[in-house]
Amino acid sequence: MIPRTIVLLGAGASRDAGAPLTSDLAEILVRKMNQSPRPGPEVQALNFVYSAMIGHQGEDGSDPLRAVNIETLVSAVRLLQARESHEVAPFVAAWKAGALGFGRASGSRAFNGRAAKSAVEKAIDHRFPNGDELANLIEGIARDVARPREDYAFKALESALLKGIRSELTNLSSVDYLRPLGDLASAQPGGLAIVTLNYDRTIEMMASEAGIELDTGIERWTPGVPFSFERKDGRINLYKLHGSVDWELIDERPNLRTVRPPKIEVVIDRADVEEFDPAAAPPRAPGLPWIVVGDREKLATDGPTLDLLHAASEAFAEATSLVVVGYSFADSHINAMVRNWMAADPTRTMTVVDPGWPSLGSDEPRGHFATAYGASDDHNQAGVIPRIAVIAESAASGLARGLDMLPSRPEVWATAEWAPDPDGGEVAIRLHGPSLANVTVEAVAGGQGVNVFASSEERSTFVPSSRRFARYVGPIEQGAQFSVFPTVPIGEDSLELTLDGDDLVGHRRISVPALIVPPVAPPNS
Known part of the structure; x- marks a missing residue:
């Protein structure tokens, strides 16, 4: 199969352009809405919902700062609008005090x-x-x-939040760091498929500035009609699975929704347009953006979401490698798509650009993917090439390398040079492979275990499986050099070292022969 790359973008991919993350966006909107000189009932409702969600998270000692992001906030607001008709309503003896009185x-x-x-x-x-x-x-x-319309404040709050999202994601800074995506679209036969979970227009801005053709497909989307994207050299096919700040629902007639399908159009804000074609739809002040922000609506049937998801799955099926940028693997339906794609072909690989990638063994989806595809040496996979690689950098600094990088196992992980002396000498070790955490060093000379003293630590731990002493030397960055010192004379025996540690996707156990460095003759006096 001809190598082909597909790209998946999460919120972190837009952060370098000034777009806030979903968790930051909720806090920003709460702060700004409370700055109103005459806050209405929707602000009271916002404060009630936000504080209740934080308080609930902290009741069991969990981190309250992780309680609310913009998606969970909007999802809660929408649920409260329909609380009496929600399927869980019969089991709720009494809604939290305050939920019924706003507006x-x-x-x-x-x-x-x-x-x-x-x-x-x-x-x-x-x-x-x-x-x-x-x-x-x-x-x-x-x-x-x-019986007053108790949902009024929550409906007003939802509208205010959607408008706030559009405002915060519209005023962005430079998107030059995304140019490597345009370069790949130009170089790769058939262009580039980008699947994004973001509502902002960073990719559209980059494509426009770079002169790259781009297709979101939304204006030709028609409910009930097969929906697909055509591959074309030099073009970006952009699958905006969760909508966009410049998409709006048109001809919305709630009383006819049962028989009249919805339609989405791209709205051009007159304030953002210097010249426009008068024959085209005239720019107008934007209303509410069509974006899928609630967790419960990401698989909604009334809108383009499922059709876009199906089209994205088709694009995945044509790819051999996936580059993930700024996605925290928090959406279960997206994780399922990635999981199924990886499982369908053992030669498929994934490269992730994420400065917040967790340490190995983390009990979250990112940790699960690392365990499944990292080819850890302690899973009887020594020598097996991993199917996942991680660049722990932001999109601005790591995107270009991520698009060029495939998971691999270095031919040379580390080298060691040994300068022996009567007390054992010094062994200088340089790490050439990926950075390692929790590194320990074991040494063997003449078939016997030798304790070593680390220059950076003075404690050692016994390794029962090897019946040797392992010296802990801490995290080691790629390219760094450190030293260990045998604690006994070794003579002319060969010295073999073993480095044991974790990179971002797997556990590594690396054998490193120590090359003897001839002593340097003193200069002639």
Whole structure:
């Protein structure tokens, strides 16, 4: 199969352009909405939801700072709007105090006033075909008066949050660091498929500045019609699985949603356009963006999400290597797509650019992928090439290398030079392979274990499996040199060292023969 790369982008891929992460975005919007000189009921509702989620996270001693991101926040707000009809409602004896009171007066009174006025005007103009429709409308108004529209504040809050998301993700800085994606689209036959979970327009901006053709497919998407992307040299096919800040739902008629499918259009903000084609759809002030922000809506059937996900799966099937940038592996449906793609062909590989990649053994999805594909030496996989590689850097510093890099096992992990002396001498070790954590060093001379003293640490631990002493030397960066000192004279016996440590995707056990360095003759006096 011809080598072909596909790219998956998470929020971290846009961070270097000034886009906040999902966790930071929630905090930013809370702070800005509370700066309003006359905060309305939606701000009260925001403060209630945000503080309740943080408090709940801290009840069992968990980190409250990780309790809320923008997706969980919007998901909670939408759930509270439909709390009485939610499937869990019969099991909730009482909603948390405060969830029912925001915006009752202002929201309900404004709504019922408009509805009553409309009903009277229609009755006067005889636009009701029969009395039943007028009676039903009046009955609804009366019912709402008796039971106010308690969801008003939460609906207003959802709108405010969506507008805030659009605002925060629109004013971005330079996207030059993303140019390697454009270069790959130009160099790779059939262009480049980029699957993004982000709502921002960083890739569109980069493509425009670089003169790269780009297709999101959204304007030709039609519900019920097969949806696919054509590969084309020099083009980026951009699969925006969770929507975009410049997408909007048009012709939305909630009362006809059952029989009239939705349609998405790309909105151009007049403020962002210097010249535009008057024959095209005129720019206008943006409304609410079509973005999938709630955890429960990422597989929603009413919209392009599933069609985009299917099209992305087809693009994955054509690829031999995956480059993941700034994605924390927090979305289960995306993880399943990556998992299934990796499982379908043992030659497929994944390179991840992520400055926050966790240490080996982490009990989170990233740790699970590392364990599955890192080819650890303690899993009887010594010498096996890993199927995953990690560059622990930001997108700005690691993207170009990530696009060129495939998982591999270095031909030379480390070298050692030994300068013996009557006390044992000094062994200088240089690490050429990936950086290692939790490094210990074992030494053998003449078939016998030899204790060594580390220049950076003075403690050793006994390794029962080898019946030798291992000296702990701590984390070692790629390219770094460190020394160990045998504690007994060794004579002319060969000295063999074993380095034991963890890189980002696997456990490594590396044999390193120590080459004897001839003594340097003193200069002639």
